[in-house]
Amino acid sequence: SIPRRVEIVEVGPRDGLQNEAGILSVDVKAEFIEVLAHSGLTRIEAGSFVSPAAAPQMATTRELLQRLGPRSGLRLSVLVPNLRGLSDALAAGATEIAVFAASTESFSKHNINCSIAESLERFSQVIAEAKRHGIRARGYVSCVLGCPYEGRVEPRQAAAVARALHDMGCGEISLGDTIGVGTPLAARALIETVAGDIGLQNLAVHFHDTYGQALANIFACLEAGVSVIDSSVGGLGGCPYAPGASGNVATENVIYMLNGMGVETGVDLGLLLEAGDLVARRLGRAPSSAVARAFASS
Numbered sequence: 365s366i367p368r369r370v371e372i373v374e375v376g377p378r379d380g381l382q383n384e385a386g387i388l389s390v391d392v393k394a395e396f397i398e399v400l401a402h403s404g405l406t407r408i409e410a411g412s413f414v415s416p417a418a419a420p421q422m423a424t425t426r427e428l429l430q431r432l433g434p435r436s437g438l439r440l441s442v443l444v445p446n447l448r449g450l451s452d453a454l455a456a457g458a459t460e461i462a463v464f465a466a467s468t469e470s471f472s473k474h475n476i477n478c479s480i481a482e483s484l485e486r487f488s489q490v491i492a493e494a495k496r497h498g499i500r501a502r503g504y505v506s507c508v509l510g511c512p513y514e515g516r517v518e519p520r521q522a523a524a525v526a527r528a529l530h531d532m533g534c535g536e537i538s539l540g541d542t543i544g545v546g547t548p549l550a551a552r553a554l555i556e557t558v559a560g561d562i563g564l565q566n567l568a569v570h571f572h573d574t575y576g577q578a579l580a581n582i583f584a585c586l587e588a589g590v591s592v593i594d595s596s597v598g599g600l601g602g603c604p605y606a607p608g609a610s611g612n613v614a615t616e617n618v619i620y621m622l623n624g625m626g627v628e629t630g631v632d633l634g635l636l637l638e639a640g641d642l643v644a645r646r647l648g649r650a651p652s653s654a655v656a657r658a659f660a661s662s
């Protein structure tokens with residue numbers, strides 16, 4: 365049965381924007397996050413402390429966190445790839461971080477320039493240090509259902525990395541279909557495999573919508589008992605190291621589906637659409653998700 369309440373992790377300001385060539389100012393990003401929070405979202409991924417060469421749009425994450433400051437009722441998190449990223453994040457006042465490992469060696473190499481084993485060794489140091497500072501850590505596993513370089517990925521491959529991140533102390537594991545190739549039965553089989561290892565309660569799912577499968581995959585994962593969903597308002601997004609990957613599943617499409625099924629999220633769809641409008645205008649385009657277009661024309 366479907367969970368009665370689902371937690372949305374809004375990744376638009378990070379995953380949504382990281383691949384956008386037009387750099388938004390710190391003011392605009394802060395306004396974007398404020399409008400998202402106003403819609404009722406309580407978890408927002410604000411940016412990343414990665415090499416500015418890897419993701420130029422994320423280079424102002426420090427200023428952004430400083431501008432936003434601590435907010436009650438809002439969990440802001442940032443991506444960190446190594447100890448350097450963690451210490452920069454801590455200095456900027458971050459209270460929640462995420463590390464990101466891959467299911468395949470090729471994606472790991474392209475994305476963070478090291479093997480899976482090297483990345484896990486690095487992340488265990490990052491997580492230990494984060495814990496010492498009392499901050500929460502999430503672990504991503506990318507390419508869980510397919511890899512741009514290696515093709516099909518077996519559930520066991522993704523599950524092994526999820527288990528390693530869980531064992532080193534990541535409180536939540538987000539399973540990423542980075543290039544959006546998954547389909548519902550494969551998604552469900554993956555959840556069953558990973559949940560068999562580390563339990564359902566700390567699992568999140570992160571779908572990109574490249575092949576239009578994201579909502580169907582999310583529904584399959586909800587049926588399997590997952591209750592944390594990553595999404596990006598307006599369906600923004602893409603990964604610089606995942607050729608052909610399109611945006612994340614649009615938050616408004618997820619909220620519309622959950623509202624229709626009577627699942628609580630605490631998010632107001634009308635206010636969320638305003639956040640989507642705002643960021644689309646700032647990027648110089650029209651909101652493109654199905655739900656945004658349907659409301660705009662009704």
Ligand code: HMG
Nearest residue numbers: 413414415418445448449475476477504506507540542603
């Ligand atoms: P490297 O070249 O192996 O690292 O990159 P290095 O230690 O040799 O450093 C190279 C340069 O980066 C140096 O600068 C360092 O100072 C700098 P230089 O001397 O050349 O001027 N550097 C840093 N700068 C700022 N912050 C840092 C940092 N570390 C080193 N933390 C590295 C390795 C991991 C740094 C690089 O590959 C990197 O930044 N990768 C991140 C790529 C990225 O952001 N990808 C997108 C996010 S993952 C994703 O989107 C998937 C996800 O959404 C889930 C899904 O969809 O499935 C999460």
Ligand code: MG
Nearest residue numbers: 379540542570
């Ligand atoms: Mg992603």
